[in-house]
Amino acid sequence: MAATPGHDPRLATLRWPLMLTRSGMVAETLLRAFWPLASVVMLALATLMLGLHELLVVELVWAGAVVTFLSGLVALIWGLRHLHWPSREQAIMRLDETLPGRPINALLDDQAIGSEDAASAALWQAHKIRMTARAAEARAPSPNLKIAASDPFALRYVALLAMVIAVLFGSIWRIGTVRDMTPGAGIAMTGPTWEGWLQPPRYTGLPTRYLNDVEGDALRLPQGSIVTLRFYGQAGALTLAETVSGRVEDLPSAADAQQEFVIAQAGELSIKGNGGRSWQVDVIGDLPPQIAVSGQPEIEPDGTMSLPYAAEDDYGVVGGEVRIALDLLALNRRHGLVIDPDPRADIVLDLPLPLTGDRRAFNDFLIEDFSQHPWANLPVVYTFSAQDGAEQTSFAAGFGAPLLARRFFDPLAAAVVEQRRDLLWSRANAPRVAQILRALSHHPEDQFRNPSAYLRMRMILRRLESYVAAGFTQERQDEIATALWDLALLLEDGDVGDALERLRRAQERLSQAMKDGASDQEIAELMQELRDATQDYMRQLQREAEANGEMMDPGDMPDDMMQLSQDDLQAMMDRIQELMEQGRMAEAEQALQELQEMMENMRMTNAQPGEGGSEGQQAMEGLADTLREQxxxxxxxxxxxxxxxxxxxxSGESEGNQGRNGGLGQGQSHEGGQGGQSQQGQQGDGPEGQDEATGEGGGSxxxxxxxxxxxxxxxxxxxxxxxxxxxxxxxxxxxxxxxxxxxxxxxxxxxxxxxxxxxxxxxxxxxxxxxxxxxxxxxxxxxxxxxxxxxxxxxSNQTGRNSASQGNRTDPLGRDTPEGRDGIGDDGSKIGEGSAYRRAWDLLEEIRRRADDRERSDGERGYLQRLLDRF
Known part of the structure; x- marks a missing residue:
């Protein structure tokens, strides 16, 4: 039978597992018995550490203390009644249950029978040795601390959460303030006291001040500051007297424990009683914001308008708006603007404010794209307004200027945009706009570079005329306006396939921009477009010349033929841009015309004119023929x-009707030569084989x-x-x-x-x-x-004739490369050809630069000016 455990030496190896097991059982018992008491204690401590008792009246605080004490007493009694201390035997049983075969219980048993039999005794001894080895592997089980059955509402977690919050955000020193709430205790130790805080308006960005730490008897506070006072001690021991709030009705009692009011005017603030103080309050007024336009509007290359403005406020601008109204008095009422406009609301935009930095004084820009607005490029009045944190609003004086927007330099695109503006100005202009669009599309071959643009205009015209006949509503007005805008963009920016045509177009737009007085940004953008078009044209000219075998040998060129290098063209375009920046538009336009003539008269040269039949050049020539056929x-x-x-x-009677071979009135079915024969062969010879493009003889x-x-x-x-x-x-x-x-x-x-x-x-x-x-x-x-x-x-080891060819190579414009002519330059050439032309151009540019230098003497500048006038 089993022996009494006690301090049995047979369990010496299980001392620590048994001790840990029993400790875990004690923890389980204490938790199950005293979790209500622990929850009450944690809630009470959290309340005191957070200072909640300071916000309540004394009566409620003491009532809460009594309830807490009684709750704790009940929880303690309940816990003592449910407390069952675990014994050593229970710990042994708990540990033995975790092992297979209950080895601990086996170690405590004695052999009941057969002890005198040697074989039986040996078997029993072997069994105990095996149980001893198995018991040595015992490990203390984890205690079962789950008490969800006893606390189904998880009140213990509520108390624990309150305690954690108190530790993080409260103070343990506040527990000691409970003694000050004992009747007469605070007064006996310190007497009546007070605290005060000065909180400026939030928009000022100023910090809150502790009134007890303010030195002196003068206060300067922003208007609208909030004063908060708290009186401690016997009621009526401290009272408030003030003349800064301007309150005349619903005045609280001067002896109230808490006082709060707003500073509205200068005056006196006093706390009367033992330990009280007095201050003379001076109010800092909140000035209204100031805003004004600080410059002229400018147009960006992408059509965005930029209008600078400046604003300031003593504490910072928080908002505002920009109102844009049409200036009818400054408008030149002609063409489609003669009739009265349709009612249209002013443009109202939020005032753009800096995202970072100080808003007390700043400069910023109103940046918007008004290109599609009906008032684009018309005179308007800008009215800026700003608002501060005190909701004070100030308005700037009206600023009259054009509503800058994208301008179109293609004449046809500009005409389409003008008709769009007239259409949006008044729906009564619709018949007039339809007539003008019909006139623009009367001779399309003289106006339209792109067939798609002509087709789009005809579609817009038919739709507009149908809308005019059926009733021109606002929805239809917006639809036509959108279609006209897309058409203008196609005419202005549409892709022009031929490089020479792109070059001519870039030159025409730049010339038109100079005549229209475009801004510096627009001039720079168009100038860059001209440079790009020039580069494309030179590359296409070289490819076509090589593909067609039309490369000229520099030795075969006439002596009077001018050769231009890439640097020469770059210098000419730089000079054109410089003249435009100096305002000398007439000279710039003349130089632009000369550049256009030079570009159109250029010929490509090559030292190997016989290489036009190579495989690559033949392929290029075949693709060129395919392109012409297309x-x-x-x-x-x-x-x-x-x-x-x-x-x-x-067919054939329309002026300018150009077919594939380029003759006027000579389309594929208009020619009388080979093209006409080919067409007849396709159409047949009967009466129905007439020119089907005319629609004659073929019916429908x-x-x-x-x-x-x-x-x-x-x-x-x-x-x-x-x-x-x-x-x-x-x-x-x-x-x-x-x-x-x-x-x-x-x-x-x-x-x-x-x-x-x-x-x-x-x-x-x-x-x-x-x-x-x-x-x-x-x-x-x-x-x-x-x-x-x-x-x-x-x-390089396969050069042969190719090396000689590279030695005599010329650039795409007919000038020798630095390696040309066996490394020998043309420094002895005459003015107008070779590098001498470049040197002459550079010399002329240097003279112009020095003549424009204001720091040089009048005599030197006069001499340089006479050189320019002569040469």
Whole structure:
């Protein structure tokens, strides 16, 4: 039978596991018995550490203390009744339960029978040895501290949370203030006391001051500051007297324990009684904000207007607005602005404020894009207003200036934008706008560079005329205005495929900008556009000359032919920009015209005129022919679409009707030569084989037949491009890959044009053909650059004739490179050719620079000016 455990030596190895097990059981018993008492104690301490008793009247505090004491007493009694101290035997049983086979109980047992039998005794001894080894592996089990069954509402966690908050945000020293709430205790020790705080308005950004620490008897406080006072001690021992709040009604008692009021005026503030003080209060008034326009509006290159302004306030500006109203008195009422405008609300914008930094005094900009507003570039009045934290609002004087917005320098785009403005000015202008748009589209060949732009204008015109007939509502007005704006952007910024046409367009826009008095930013943007267009034109000129085998040998050039280098062109454009910046627009326009003539008369030169038949040049020539063929198809499709809008026109009779081969009135079906024969062969010889573009003899089916003919030609051209693409020497360079991708895109665009022609959708076909031409140009450009890289990558041991060719190489404008002419320059050349022209230009620029230098003497500047006048 089992022996009494006591301090049995058989359990010596289990001393620590048994001690830990019993400790865990004690913890379980204490927690289950005294968790209500611990919760009451934690709640009481948290309340005192947070100072909640200071916010309540004494009676409530003592009532709460009594309730807390009684709750704690009840919890203590309940805990003592439920307290059951664990014994050593219970600890042994708890530990033994964690082991398999109950080895501890086995160690405490004795052999009941067979002790005299040696075999039985040996077996019992082996069993005890095995149980001893198993008991040595005992580990104290974790105590079970879960008491959710006893506390289903988790009140212990509420008390614990309150205690944690008190430790973090409270103070243990506040517990001692309870003794001051004993009746008569505080008065007996310290007598009556007071505390005070001065809190300025939040918008001032000033800190709160502790009134007890203020030295002296004078206070300077911002208007609107809040004064808070607390009186401690016997009621009536301290009283308040003040004349700063301006209160005349609903005055609280001067002896109230807590006083709070707002500083509204200067006066006196006194605390009367034992330990009281008095101050003379001076109020710091809040000044209203100030705001004004600080400069003239400026237009950015992207069409955004920037208007500077300055604002200040003693504590900082917190808001405001900008109101923009049309200035009818300053408006030149002509054309579409003669009639009275439709009612339109003023433009109201929030005042832009700096996101960071001090707002007491700052300079900022009103930046907005008004390009699509009906008042764009019309005179308006800007009225700025600012508001401070005290809700005081100040208004700046009205500032009259134009509502700057994007300007259009393409004449046709500018005309479209003007009609859009007139349409938005008043819906009564709709018939007049329709007439002007019809006049603009009367001779499209003289106005429109892009067929898509003409088609878009005709669509807008038809829709506008239908709206005028049916009733021109505001929704339709906005719809037409949006369409006109998109058309103007297409006319102004639309992609022009030909490099020379882009160059001419950039020059025309720059010239128009000089005449219109454009801003410096606009001039700089247009000047950069001219530089880019010039670069593109030179690259295209070189590629076309190499592809067509038209490169000239410098030795064969006439003596009087001027050669220009890249530096010469750059210097000329720099001079044009400098003249514009100096305000000498007439001279700048003359120099711009000279530059245009030089660019159009340029010829490309090459020291190896016989290399035009190389594989790469033949490929370039084939792509150039494909491009011309595609241009011819696009021209004929555009002519057919134009004749649909003008059914009375006759094929070949429209002035300026240019077909693929470039002759006036000589479209593919207008020519009497080879083109006409080819067309007749496609159409047949009968009465229905007349020129189907005229619509004569074919009835309603003529147009469809012509469309089928164009589709077949488009298909043949696409197949020809595919054949050329398969034989191109593209190589593996990046430019070669770009050329391959561009030509594939061109093929897909041709396929889209073919489908549109089969469906009779000429407008869609023209768009796809324009895309195909653009992709072809990109492919030719990339192919040319890939060929140039291949030529540069040739090894020096394989030069031979190529080395001599590179020695005599010329640049894209016909000038010798520094390695040209066997390394010998043309310093002995005459003025107007070679590097002598460059030196003369540099010398003239230096004379102009020195003549404009104000720091030089009048005599020297006069001499330089006479040189300029003479030469």
């Amino acid at each position: 241009q011819g198809l696009s021209d004929q499709a555009f002519r057919d679409l134009q004749e649909q809008f003008n059914p009375g026109a006759r 089916g003529g147009s469809q037949t012509q469309g089928d003919s164009l589709a077949e030609r488009q298909q043949a051209l696409r197949q020809e491009l595919q054949r050329q693409q398969n034989g191109l020497p593209l190589g593996g360079s990046e430019d070669g890959a770009a050329a391959r991708q561009s030509l594939e895109d061109a093929g897909r665009a041709m396929e889209g044009a073919e489908q549109a022609l089969n469906q009779g959708d000429l407008a869609e076909a023209i768009d796809r053909q324009a895309e195909a031409m653009e992709r072809l140009r990109e492919g030719m450009r990339s192919l040319g650059e890939a060929m140039a890289e291949q030529q540069q990558g040739q090894s």
